[in-house]
Amino acid sequence: MSINGKTVKESQTIMAQEMNPEHANPAGNVHGGVIMKLIDTAAGVVAKRHARSNVVTASIDRLDFINPVFVGDLVILKASLNYVGKTSMEVGVRVESENTITGEVRHTSSAYLTFVALDDNGKPREVPPLILETDEERRRYAQAIERRKMRLIEKQREKG
DSSP states (O other), X not given: OOOOOEEGGGTOEEEXXXXXXXXXXXXXXXXXXXXXXXXXXXXXXXXXXXXXXXXEEEEEOOOEEOXXXXXXXXXXXXXXXXXXXXXXXXXXXXXXXXXXXXXXXXXXXXXXXXXXXXXXXXXXXXXXXXXXXXXHHHHHHHHHHHHHHHHHHHHHHHHX
16 A cells, blocks of 8 residues: 655644643642643644644653643644654654743753554554655654664563
8 A cells, every 4th residue: 555645844733721720739730731732732742743643642752840830821833744654653742842022932841752653442553654844854754763773772671
């Protein structure tokens, strides 16, 4: 079966959500778990748009919280494909928070997530190849291949 390729632009997504008191601890900082869920949601949308099928999160690479997010901030998630294999896809997500009163924007966190596309029986299915159009996309693709190699090495170590 031959599948036509798709560009990064065809699936990239920007999502935004205002953070309310129910998202935060008593100090007014948004819980990391709330940000993690938003990251997984944004990345899942990208993977699903590319595969045009159900997808599942297979892994989340390193997630560092660089700056806090506060109640009242607008959280902006910018997600796009970095790499596509046969059935898996790596999605990069950059999270920013904006103080909508002052206009200050801070880089909050970044993460890389791997998704697997599923067929109607819940089994991995082939996804369209990724068409790289810019030098930035080619750079991100090359970096994703290196991360994939490291994930596979780590997986072998865990099997012992």
